[in-house]
Amino acid sequence: MADQPTTRPGAPGGESAPIRTEPLPLEFPGVHYFDEEEIEAVSRVLRSRSPFRYYGIDPQGEAEVFEREFAGFVGVKHALAVSSGTGALHVALGALGVGPGQEVIIPAYLWVSVIAAVVNRGAIPVLADIDETFCMDPASVEAAITERTSGVIFVHMSGAPGRVEEVAGIARRRGLFLIEDCAQCLGGALNGRKVGTFGDIGVFSFQVNKNMTAGEGGCIVTGDEALYRRAVACHDLGYAKDGDGQLVLDRPDLHLWGMGYRLDELRAAVLRVQLRKLPRIIDSMRKSKYRIRNGISGLPGLGFRKILDPEGDTGGFLITTYPDPEAARRVNRALRAEGIVTHPQGVSNIVMTEWGLHLYYNNLSLVNQSSVDPRGAPWRLAENLPSAERRNYAKGACPVADDLFEGSILLPIPSCLTREDEDDIIGAFRKVLGSGSPGSEQ
Numbered sequence: 001m002a003d004q005p006t007t008r009p010g011a012p013g014g015e016s017a018p019i020r021t022e023p024l025p026l027e028f029p030g031v032h033y034f035d036e037e038e039i040e041a042v043s044r045v046l047r048s049r050s051p052f053r054y055y056g057i058d059p060q061g062e063a064e065v066f067e068r069e070f071a072g073f074v075g076v077k078h079a080l081a082v083s084s085g086t087g088a089l090h091v092a093l094g095a096l097g098v099g100p101g102q103e104v105i106i107p108a109y110l111w112v113s114v115i116a117a118v119v120n121r122g123a124i125p126v127l128a129d130i131d132e133t134f135c136m137d138p139a140s141v142e143a144a145i146t147e148r149t150s151g152v153i154f155v156h157m158s159g160a161p162g163r164v165e166e167v168a169g170i171a172r173r174r175g176l177f178l179i180e181d182c183a184q185c186l187g188g189a190l191n192g193r194k195v196g197t198f199g200d201i202g203v204f205s206f207q208v209n210k211n212m213t214a215g216e217g218g219c220i221v222t223g224d225e226a227l228y229r230r231a232v233a234c235h236d237l238g239y240a241k242d243g244d245g246q247l248v249l250d251r252p253d254l255h256l257w258g259m260g261y262r263l264d265e266l267r268a269a270v271l272r273v274q275l276r277k278l279p280r281i282i283d284s285m286r287k288s289k290y291r292i293r294n295g296i297s298g299l300p301g302l303g304f305r306k307i308l309d310p311e312g313d314t315g316g317f318l319i320t321t322y323p324d325p326e327a328a329r330r331v332n333r334a335l336r337a338e339g340i341v342t343h344p345q346g347v348s349n350i351v352m353t354e355w356g357l358h359l360y361y362n363n364l365s366l367v368n369q370s371s372v373d374p375r376g377a378p379w380r381l382a383e384n385l386p387s388a389e390r391r392n393y394a395k396g397a398c399p400v401a402d403d404l405f406e407g408s409i410l411l412p413i414p415s416c417l418t419r420e421d422e423d424d425i426i427g428a429f430r431k432v433l434g435s436g437s438p439g440s441e442q
Contacts (some may be wrong), residue, residue: 085205289395
């Protein structure tokens, strides 16, 4: 290992005054761009007295238009708006026919909703390790495939795409479905191709932490007509709709069970405004992130998460890496003493072991194979034995992820950072780690 960085915290009473005394802005990207446009969009729907997407006194068609606009933005044939990113995962798995007796491969770095969606379909989640991109390691995906594997959920974590092209190739070769969870990477791309278009289905979230938001909301995208029709059925009443919006009742293959994840017109109207602003939001975060990254590159003991395509990075998170866990903790404490924090809410400048339900082993319902069913579903269902019995979800199951979590610091990049904010972050890193010699952006 390289030498541990030498920290020189400038806490009050220390060597010098802290770099910053005001908290950094909260990290909610889309919220910082709210203005009269969103207010007018909501007012328009309220004046119509028609908040439900399918009918009302004077329907505005906001959800339907948003779906067309979002499909065009991503570059796919079909988009289906739903009420949350979690709902998008559930509907996607339902459209793909996931249920008991199947295994679905998920990454070690994710959000709890990914696990819950698999478990709630009665299937068994199987962990794959991550690599220096902090997304799925294709080799680990390949090694996790068994005769029960039906598909993979690839999650583009912390704002930047992972090696989805390689995983898509594995899925095609092995006859598996691929869902891309793009909740934290909306607007991201890899070599000019938008995330969400590499697999069978892409899912997105518009929750308040995301690059664009209506507080909650989600979307499913696909180029597959059959999957789209099944998704429409799953998200609504259990039946597909024809071109006039009427239920299709003469297709037994589309007689499913609905989940009631429809998006309302109020949020759809807000999302249409936010979608127009999304390029500016991403551009702001990306510029801030890479100015900070360039300003601290070359400092002793400091590394970065691997970014495959900087132009396709949405810029929402800066992950720095260190030679060992103690170095990461020391640098984190010193940066916080320099005022690189947000409060009273929000998350900024944390060692990644503090990142809660984003880490597989912090999901105790997974580790303990918990169930709301007295029979112990899905773990103890006959269809899932012995698959569940050989699964270990405790810390140690994904050693690369464990090392990366312990040796890394996560810094969200708000979409409204000023030049002064960026300078403070750069200055704090330089003060803590030594001036170094700034390197070039990667």
